[in-house]
Amino acid sequence: MGELPFDSRMGRRIGLALGLCAVLPVLVFAALAAHGAWLILTLTLVLALAGAAVASVYLTHRYGPALRALAEGLGALRARQFARLDVRSADEALLLIDNFNRAAASLDEQFRVLETLAQIDQLLLHSVDLEHVLDTIMSRVQGLTYCQSVGITLRDADAPGRGRVYLAASGLTDVPVSRIALDDDMLQALTEQTNGLTVVRCEESRHSFLKPLADTGAMFFWVWPVIVAERLEAILAVGYREVPVADPVVAHCGGKFAERLAVALSKSARDEHLYRQAHYDPLTALPNRLLFRDRLAQELANAAAGLSRGALLYIDLDHFKRVNDSVGHTAGDQLLTIVAQRLRSCIKDGDTVARLGGDEFTVILRNVAEPDAAAAVAARIIESLQLPVNIAGRDCYVCASIGITLFPDDAKTIEDLMRNADTAMYRAKDLGRGRMTFFDLNMASKPAKPTDTGLQHALRGREFSLFYQPQFDVAGGELVGVEALLRWQTPRDGMRYPGEFVPAAEESGLIVDIGGWVLDAACAQLAGWRERQIAPPRLALNVSAQQLQHADFPKLVRRALEKYDLPAALLELELTESVLANATVGAALARLAQLGVHLALDDFGTGYSSLSYLRQYPIDTVKIDRTFLNEVPQNPASATLVETIIVMAHALGKRVIAEGIETNEQLMFLRERRCDAAQGFYLARPLAAAAMTELLQARTLFVQDSMARAASN
Numbered sequence: 088m089g090e091l092p093f094d095s096r097m098g099r100r101i102g103l104a105l106g107l108c109a110v111l112p113v114l115v116f117a118a119l120a121a122h123g124a125w126l127i128l129t130l131t132l133v134l135a136l137a138g139a140a141v142a143s144v145y146l147t148h149r150y151g152p153a154l155r156a157l158a159e160g161l162g163a164l165r166a167r168q169f170a171r172l173d174v175r176s177a178d179e180a181l182l183l184i185d186n187f188n189r190a191a192a193s194l195d196e197q198f199r200v201l202e203t204l205a206q207i208d209q210l211l212l213h214s215v216d217l218e219h220v221l222d223t224i225m226s227r228v229q230g231l232t233y234c235q236s237v238g239i240t241l242r243d244a245d246a247p248g249r250g251r252v253y254l255a256a257s258g259l260t261d262v263p264v265s266r267i268a269l270d271d272d273m274l275q276a277l278t279e280q281t282n283g284l285t286v287v288r289c290e291e292s293r294h295s296f297l298k299p300l301a302d303t304g305a306m307f308f309w310v311w312p313v314i315v316a317e318r319l320e321a322i323l324a325v326g327y328r329e330v331p332v333a334d335p336v337v338a339h340c341g342g343k344f345a346e347r348l349a350v351a352l353s354k355s356a357r358d359e360h361l362y363r364q365a366h367y368d369p370l371t372a373l374p375n376r377l378l379f380r381d382r383l384a385q386e387l388a389n390a391a392a393g394l395s396r397g398a399l400l401y402i403d404l405d406h407f408k409r410v411n412d413s414v415g416h417t418a419g420d421q422l423l424t425i426v427a428q429r430l431r432s433c434i435k436d437g438d439t440v441a442r443l444g445g446d447e448f449t450v451i452l453r454n455v456a457e458p459d460a461a462a463a464v465a466a467r468i469i470e471s472l473q474l475p476v477n478i479a480g481r482d483c484y485v486c487a488s489i490g491i492t493l494f495p496d497d498a499k500t501i502e503d504l505m506r507n508a509d510t511a512m513y514r515a516k517d518l519g520r521g522r523m524t525f526f527d528l529n530m531a532s533k534p535a536k537p538t539d540t541g542l543q544h545a546l547r548g549r550e551f552s553l554f555y556q557p558q559f560d561v562a563g564g565e566l567v568g569v570e571a572l573l574r575w576q577t578p579r580d581g582m583r584y585p586g587e588f589v590p591a592a593e594e595s596g597l598i599v600d601i602g603g604w605v606l607d608a609a610c611a612q613l614a615g616w617r618e619r620q621i622a623p624p625r626l627a628l629n630v631s632a633q634q635l636q637h638a639d640f641p642k643l644v645r646r647a648l649e650k651y652d653l654p655a656a657l658l659e660l661e662l663t664e665s666v667l668a669n670a671t672v673g674a675a676l677a678r679l680a681q682l683g684v685h686l687a688l689d690d691f692g693t694g695y696s697s698l699s700y701l702r703q704y705p706i707d708t709v710k711i712d713r714t715f716l717n718e719v720p721q722n723p724a725s726a727t728l729v730e731t732i733i734v735m736a737h738a739l740g741k742r743v744i745a746e747g748i749e750t751n752e753q754l755m756f757l758r759e760r761r762c763d764a765a766q767g768f769y770l771a772r773p774l775a776a777a778a779m780t781e782l783l784q785a786r787t788l789f790v791q792d793s794m795a796r797a798a799s800n
């Protein structure tokens with residue numbers, strides 16, 4: 088059977104009671120009737136019935152309303168409504184109602200605590216803002232403990248003896264955070280009281296964290312420690328004007344909120360850690376490129392709204408690589424850290440110094456009313472960086488070149504502004520380094536000169552690539568080799584050619600690293616072609632004088648050949664005449680020749696031309712510079728020179744390649760003079776690796792096809 092409504096059940100019970108009242112006299116009546124006492128019996132019966140009726144009315148009146156209310160109250164409890172029952176009734180029923188009301192109130196309290204804690208847990212899962220979590224916890228604690236004020240004290244991460252108190256108090260809004268000194272003994276005592284403690288007399292220094300609560304009129308306090316990883320990180324306190332009842336719900340609640348606070352703090356510490364990792368440079372602790380762009384975007388937005396004008400300073404240290412090379416990378420890192428500190432000390436609060444990488448720094452200046460204000464900061468920076476830096480007992484000197492651009496006057500986007508500042512900085516370097524230059528529009532059209540840092544970035548950022556220019560046999564026309572030529576795909580200025588950056592790389596010494604990359608990349612490419620059986624007969628590389636002067640260059644070449652399993656005879660190293668003018672390179676050339684790689688003398692005729700080099704060193708090939716071919720065949724003097732070079736080189740047993748063939752006449756001229764090979768735009772331009780691969784593939788198919796045809800004839 089299903090559940091019955093209250094009224095019918097109670098009616099049944101009262102009916103049963105009344106029935107008994109009525110049935111008993113009837114039984115007595117029946118017994119007496121059997122003995123013939125009729126009159127007495129009739130009277131007794133009437134009285135009994137009347138008594139039963141009176142009892143029934145009395146009982147219903149006395150207990151009925153209370154029982155009905157209880158039944159309704161229980162139904163409401165099931166629906167999580169904890170309303171108080173307010174019924175007048177007999178003493179026994181009143182006791183029942185009272186008990187019911189107390190149970191309902193306690194359940195109500197517990198449900199509210201649970202619901203609030205669940206809401207806090209949700210917040211902890213989703214909120215990233217610690218202050219928001221603190222505010223919510225404080226307002227919920229107030230709601231549940233009926234306290235007058237709540238305080239959360241957070242210990243400072245960098246100064247554990249100090250802290251800041253966040254306060255919420257009835258009737259107060261936007262209460263400022265108070266800074267306080269914390270008492271060591273009290274902190275120790277709190278750490279051991281994980282269940283919390285009460286404070287009835289607030290002592291100024293021992294209970295400094297209660298002072299802001301006391302200032303709002305609170306005199307009695309409950310305090311709970313917030314422990315994160317066994318360390319007291321915060322204190323939760325509630326304050327009352329009068330002695331509070333020792334309510335177990337408050338004690339329980341406080342403990343639970345302290346636990347939630349611990350979670351919030353450890354989550355916030357982790358978030359903070361992750362944020363720092365993503366936005367700050369680990370070496371100097373300055374904002375990194377990401378945060379710098381973020382801040383610059385904000386400043387540009389302010390400037391666009393007409394709220395402010397600012398300046399961007401692009402700072403590049405002069406000759407930083409020399410410091411790295413002479414005193415080592417660790418010392419270089421120390422120097423960068425000191426530079427970062429000095430830069431920071433040159434700017435005002437609210438301005439930003441960032442490290443973009445290497446020795447490149449930027450400064451965002453806000454509220455720059457006049458260009459002079461930006462110039463003054465730049466001058467301060469240059470001056471402070473010029474002071475010597477003592478590292479490992481040695482005084483190092485650095486100076487910086489600074490490019491300055493103003494916003495929104497010079498540009499309105501991050502990219503344009505960066506380009507301007509960069510251009511102005513290059514100009515400062517051009518003008519002699521250790522100085523500042525303002526951007527002006529005339530600079531914009533000229534491509535910037537590459538800096539050491541720019542080249543280092545290019546090397547690390549894989550912005551270099553190799554193009555390959557085919558070399559052909561002049562008599563038969565077949566492919567005899569390819570020359571690898573370096574290209575720099577810059578993000579801003581497009582493709583840049585070796586003439587634009589190799590001199591700068593040679594000046595800084597970076598050419599050694601770049602040349603190392605070229606050697607590896609070219610050998611890797613050659614190995615790839617060999618694997619597909621389309622390799623050209625020879626691959627030529629340009630080698631700079633500085634590479635050759637490094638004692639272990641021949642070893643590097645040998646290792647590259649071994650790494651890619653290449654026969655040495657496939658490789659040709661192109662050296663310029665200036666290299667041979669240096670007497671120390673003889674041993675290196677001999678070792679390279681011993682390895683079996685070919686050596687070519689590039690740009691022959693332009694430099695320190697001495698035919699004796701050709702006899703002295705193990706050179707296999709002479710490459711006639713393209714300037715001589717320019718005027719061939721129309722200029723008889725040039726024609727004679729080219730002819731003579733070919734004859735003499737042949738006389739010394741060298742192979743001759745002519746560079747810069749742009750016309751058919753030039754090619755015919757070379758054929759008649761029996762030049763061995765030729766290379767030039769007329770025959771083929773330098774090709775990207777993929778295009779070169781296609782050409783090699785087509786050539787292989789053509790050769791196979793011709794051979795098949797020859798065989799079938």
Ligand code: C2E
Nearest residue numbers: 572573584585586605629630631747748749766767768769
């Ligand atoms: P190079 O070794 O004499 O290379 C030949 C240069 O002449 C290449 O210029 C090539 O593109 C260009 N060229 C070829 N045929 C013609 C033509 O018919 N007409 C004209 N006008 N030019 C032609 P690129 O690639 O700009 O290289 C210039 C120089 O840069 C090279 O001269 C070489 O000295 C140097 N270089 C190139 N790659 C490297 C490298 O990987 N390392 C080093 N250290 N230097 C390199």
Ligand code: MG
Nearest residue numbers: 570629661689
């Ligand atoms: Mg060359």
Ligand code: MG
Nearest residue numbers: 689690710746
């Ligand atoms: Mg050349």
